[in-house]
Every structure is written in structure tokens, then in C-alpha cells.
Amino acid sequence: GAGVSQTPSNKVTEKGKYVELRCDPISGHTALYWYRQSLGQGPEFLIYFQGTGAADDSGLPNDRFFAVRPEGSVSTLKIQRTERGDSAVYLCASSTGVKSDTQYFGPGTRLTVL
Amino acid sequence: SQKIEQNSEALNIQEGKTATLTCNYTNYSPAYLQWYRQDPGRGPVFLLLIRENEKEKRKERLKVTFDTTLKQSLFHITASQPADSATYLCALPMDSSYKLIFGSGTRLLVRP
Numbered sequence: 001g002a003g004v005s006q007t008p009s010n011k012v013t014e015k016g017k018y019v020e021l022r023c024d025p026i027s028g029h030t031a032l033y034w035y036r037q038s039l040g041q042g043p044e045f046l047i048y049f050q051g052t053g054a055a056d057d058s059g060l061p062n063d064r065f066f067a068v069r070p071e072g073s074v075s076t077l078k079i080q081r082t083e084r085g086d087s088a089v090y091l092c093a094s095s096t097g098v099k100s101d102t103q104y105f106g107p108g109t110r111l112t113v114l
Numbered sequence: 115s116q117k118i119e120q121n122s123e124a125l126n127i128q129e130g131k132t133a134t135l136t137c138n139y140t141n142y143s144p145a146y147l148q149w150y151r152q153d154p155g156r157g158p159v160f161l162l163l164i165r166e167n168e169k170e171k172r173k174e175r176l177k178v179t180f181d182t183t184l185k186q187s188l189f190h191i192t193a194s195q196p197a198d199s200a201t202y203l204c205a206l207p208m209d210s211s212y213k214l215i216f217g218s219g220t221r222l223l224v225r226p
Contacts, residue, residue, distance in 0.1 A: 004157070031212065042118075042203050042216030043158065056213060091157050100146050100165075100207070103214065105157030 002026075004106035006092050012112045013082055021077040021109045025094030032075050033103060034067055035091040043091050049075060050097060082113045116141045120204055120217035128225050133191040135220045137204030143182040144206040149189050152201045152219065161202075162189075194224045 005024040013019050025032050030051055035043035045059040052072045060066075064082075069075040079086055089110050093103040117140040127133050137147070146165045150158035164171040164180045164187065171178045177190040191198050201219040208215050 033213075035216075040122075040218065042205070042218050043214075045208070045213045045215065048212055050212075056211065059213070093157070100163065102148075102160045102163070105159070107155070107157050 004092055004094055004104050006090075006106040006109050008109060009107065010110045010112075012114065014114050015082060015084060017082050017113075019079050019082055019111065021079075021090050021111070023075045023077070023092030023094075023106060025073065025075070025092070026104055027073075028096075029094035029104075030072070030097035031095045031101075031103075032069060033093040033095075034075070034077050035093065037089045037091055037108070046077075079111075082111075084113050087111055087113045116144075116206070116208060116215055118204055118206065118215060118217035120202075120220045122218060122220070124221040124223055126223045126225065127194060129195060131194055133194050133198065133222055133224070135189040135202050135204075135222065137187040137189065137217055139185050139206060142209075143185065146207065147178075147180055147187050148205045148214070149176075149178055149187075150203040150205060150216075152203055158203055158216075191222070194222075196224045196226050198222060199224050 007022045032049040034046040037043045047057040049069045064080045067077045089108040091108045093105045095101045095103045119138045148163045149161045152158045164178045175192045179188045201221045203219040204217040205214045
């Protein structure tokens with residue numbers, strides 16, 4: 001089937017606004033990951049879901065960031081009171097949930113906070 | 115904490131030559147190490163995984179080595195082609211978890 005999809009592909013917002021970024025994983029993948037990538041850097045881990053629950057959210061930078069996966073499929077990353085420093089590409093990946101298994105990445109959402 | 119170092123300078127080579135990219139890590143040796151390819155505006159694409167008990171792994175024109183003594187992995191592309199031009203990322207798991215830590219990547223440019 002289709003790969004990991006993310007919407008929107010680009011999001012421009014103003015400082016202080018709220019944004020939601022959506023990830024649609026590969027069907028049947030139980031594990032879902034969010035990463036953030038700044039220009040010239042590798043992806044940086046944010047949060048990992050196994051099924052519906054956040055198994056590890058240690059990478060979320062602060063309490064303005066929150067993510068949900070209510071039915072164990074689609075996930076939404078939510079950022080409150082956006083700051084210019086939040087500008088980056090937000091990547092989503094999914095896998096079968098077996099440790100060391102390949103993570104399949106989506107194309108990312110480029111977030112720009114003005 | 116674990117850190118990964120990849121050469122930040124772009125590697126510029128002639129078509130047909132072998133490209134060799136380096137990934138060094140600083141602390142514990144991970145159970146496995148992965149290499150990804152990333153094109154501009156795209157997410158990373160998995161290429162190869164090598165486990166700690168494997169010295170070498172091959173896939174078509176790609177070869178990866180893993181030296182736990184040197185804390186280093188080398189990634190080779192033989193008979194390189196302009197289509198191989200991309201950024202190559204090294205990644206390994208944080209501790210024994212599912213989380214991956216990525217290097218900053220090395221950009222490869224293959225001239226025709």
C-alpha cells in the first residue's frame with residue numbers, strides 16, 4: 001500500500017499560534033515516531049507510540065508540544081504558542097514495532113513560524 | 115550521552131569511483147547501526163542495517179562495515195553514479211530502546 005503520508009506539506013504560522021501536524025502511517029504498523037529536523041542536521045527524536053499509547057515522549061522539548069494517536073493509526077502532533085525556534089521539518093515514521101525494524105519515513109511537514 | 119559524528123563537508127567524487135562515508139560514535143557500542151539516504155525535501159529512506167556481531171554487510175553496490183573497537187562504521191558505494199548524489203545519514207538506537215539517534219549526515223555529490 002501507500003507509504004507514510006503527512007499533511008500539510010508546508011505550514012506557515014505566526015508566533016503564538018497553535019498548529020496541528022498530521023501523520024498517516026503505513027497500514028498495520030503499530031509503532032509511530034515523530035522527529036524534528038533542522039537545516040543541516042539529522043532528525044531529532046521527539047516521541048514514540050506503540051499502539052495508542054505514547055511509550056516514550058522524552059524528546060518533546062517542552063509542554064507546548066503534545067502528540068496523540070487515539071485509534072492506534074493516525075497521529076497528530078500539536079504545538080501550542082508557537083515560537084520562531086519551532087521552525088523545522090517535522091518528520092513522521094512508522095514501523096512494525098519490532099526492535100531494530102526499519103523505520104519508514106514520510107516526506108515531512110515544513111513548519112515556518114514568522 | 116551517545117553522540118554520532120559524520121563528516122559535515124560534502125564528498126565530491128567522479129562517476130565510477132567508490133564513495134566512502136564515515137560514521138563515528140562516542141560511547142557504548144549499539145546493538146546495530148543503520149544507514150539512510152535523504153534527498154532534498156524528502157524523508158530519509160532506509161538502506162542497510164548492520165548488527166554488532168557483523169563485520170560487513172552488502173547490498174548491490176552498497177557495503178557497510180562496523181568496527182566496535184574503533185567505534186566506527188564505513189559506508190561504501192562502488193561504481194558511483196550521479197543518481198547516488200544525496201545526503202547519507204548514520205543512525206543508531208539510543209541505549210537499548212526503539213529511539214534512533216541520527217548523525218547530521220554527509221552530502222555526496224557524484225560528478226558525471
